[in-house]
Amino acid sequence: MKVKLKDEEMKMRMSKMLNFILKAIGVLVIAIGLFLAIVFIVNIISNKSEQGKIQSYGQLVPVDGKNMNVFIQGKGEETVVLLPGYGTAAPALDFKPLVEELSPFYKVVVIEPFGYGLSDDTEKERSIENIVNEAHEALQSLKIDRYILMGHSIAGIYGLDYVNKYEDEVSAFVGIDSSVPTQGGTDVELPIETIKLLKRSGLARLLMKIAPDPFAKLTFDDETKEQMRILALKNMYNSSTLNEMKNFNTNFKAAENLTFPKNLPIIFFVQADDTETEGWIPLHEEQVKDSVHGKVMTFEGGHYLHHTRSKEMVENFRNFMEDIK
Template sequence: MTQIEEVKTKNITKTKKVRNILLKIIAAIVLVLVLFLGIVYTVHVISNNSEQKKIEPYGQHVSVDGRNMNVLIQGEGEETIVLLPGFGTATPALDFKLLIDQLSPFYKVVAIEPFGYGLSDETEKERTTENIVSEIHEALQQLNINRYIFMGHSITGIYGIDYVNKYPNEVTAFVGIDSSVPTQPGMDVKFPIKKLEFLKKSGLLRLMMKLGADPYTGLAFDAKTVEQMKLISNKNMNNDTTLNEMDHISSNFKGAQGLAFPKDLPLLLFVQADNQDVAGWIPLHEGQIKDSVHGKVIIMDGSHYLHHTKFKEIAEDVRVFMKETK
């Protein structure tokens, strides 16, 4: 064997050794990832089964479209307020608890948990605005509630504008808590539904929520309510029903763009003062009330979930506003 051939043979041998080492490293990494995902999934399944037993029922079930929709009713006032959540609020009735406690001495408050939320069933029915609005109305009909202030957070601004136009003889006013506006920019985005579904079913979402910052730190919720909200959030976050709703967000916003609140409907909008995510957030809401006979925008400092920190102010402003419209 010549010297050149000998060098080539040594290089080939070294290359094979390096390749074998790399393959072993890759195999070890894959094995670790598989074991990690297996442990995360196992913990997720065991935790789900355990947590189901710790969830304490609240409210009452109403039969809607052959399924159970959970509704919490608090207060005995002459006027009724119907409360609806923003998208992805896993446990609406508890999330609104601070605000409900402020409103219920003066109003009958009806917090509806749409399908896929709170203690309500899931549904395979498409999460179009039409279906969601119809289900909410059916729940109220089952409860014999026919006159009410329609009040809601975030995406309720989209469902609500459709609702008040369909049932104008029932809704006495609309109150938005940093509510969505049909023409707000950025709502034509395509969400990664399959990835979100994987995060949920693999247990990685539970792990992320566990390692992330506690969203209730510093808020006025009691410890038991926080515990229940976390248990129900683990159950509901990224379930099939809410992922289907997410998949319809773009079309639901687009479908609402031709709608406006009726001019004679009292319209009160609480708006976050410094929204860094949506350009022109305050002007968008001011545009919604410009033709309203009884329209008002109240700007508040705080997060998108204004009702977590401004619940006293919101309740008082609602009472004052409704008195002014009479």
């Protein structure tokens, strides 16, 4: 009899414990669901609210049936065209320190590719061919047919293709810690579907909000920083930049057999202490070894050298161009 009572007690205790666990799981699921719903709704409301806070800059030019934003400053006889690195939310604002240093001497044109800054998004494949052709079409729309091409990061890949296609238009190429076709790590498979989910759910916004402020240490004024934050939230992981990410390896491979034209003046401003890419400086030295006018200069600083080294870069660039005349 005692044994039976003990068994029944154990069953009752197990049943109560199971009910408690199931209730706890239920509460947890509801809490997670409620949390995700709040994040999703806040993201939608924030997107609409921030849309009205965006301040326009530059001008829209027709490219492939869409609008591409282009910012122009300076009235120099020579033109410098700036191309951004991957994922730069607002290129015209991001390049501001460099534009300020260049514009007293050159006409400076900042191109914001589709999906960047104030340009339209696009569903068109982000192949190296399309990206280069669209940038060229923007310049054609502005009737600019002779210029120095200056590119940051992945623009080193697009720029390499560009100068081979439009060699008669480009008078020099300047790389700002620019990518090299043979650098390692371009074949890593990226979790694009997961990134899409983060974007749609609003979790990407949340993660960005709780992460350290990437603009805090920049020397930009507060208004510019705020615009950069808003445009970063607007443009992150849009269809254009996600497709560009998907095409990283393909685009790097497409440029593998390309070299800079021998007679094209080339100067690279390279991060001196890059620890992520093996042989970063030698990779750039290899690119200019056969150039009649080729130079590699290193600077202490981060990947966005133009945030902190614009003055020195412009001084050295102007001296370089003067020396080869």
